[in-house]
Amino acid sequence: MKKLIVSALSLMLIGAAIAPSAVAAKKPVKTVLYMHGVNPTGEQDGVDWLANATPPMSMDTTEPAAGNPKTMSYSWPVFNSQCSGLPLAFPTWVGTVNGTIVGDATLKVNFASAPGTVTARIWADTAVFSCNEAYVEPAQEIEVTVPAGANEVEAVFKGLKLKAGMSIMVEILTNGVVPGRVLYDSADYPTSLTFKCIPESGNKCA
Secondary structure (H helix, E strand, O other): OHHHHHHHHHHHHHHHHHHHHHHHHOOOEEEEEEEEOOOOEHHHHHHHHHHHOOOOEEEEOOOOOOOOOEEEEOEOOOOOOOEEOOOOOOOEEEEEOOEEEEEEEEEEEEEEEOOEEEEEEEEEOOOOOEEHHHOOOOOEEEEEEEOOEEEEEEEEEEEEEEEEOOEEEEEEEEOOOOOEEEEEOEOOEOOEEEEEEEEOOOOOOO
């Protein structure tokens, strides 16, 4: 009987020792994804995506290096805005995320623009270029006020509870009335998305 009691107590102590680690792994962790491109302009990356089925522009946890920024226009009135990501026309980045984004997610975007308003969208686990009848509504869409000139602008997706099993996607666009470009993938122009995320497993989401 004593042996059974000792064994039970031992299992309880082991469980207590393991439990804090399991709980800690489920706490939200701060994650910063930086926007990257392959070519100097996102337009060229978009052409490559369309012609050669290359992946869209990416975002990951790697901070951009020094050098000239890459750029892309977000103002193409002839293209369809009812698409879940359209790399040919609008800045669209896809990053690997496995976890649940909770709370606010802050988008820091470097613009060279005339004054006006642009739209930012975020999705999870959504196929790029789902258009018209296949259009997937974003998890959240926000309007961003952009001042004239070269500026870093913060925009916030508020109160998210966004589960991503594979990826998240961010798109920036306007109806073509406001001419301007997004600058990214440079230490001086580190366009990024910052959020807290509960990992599906391990201690990080990306």
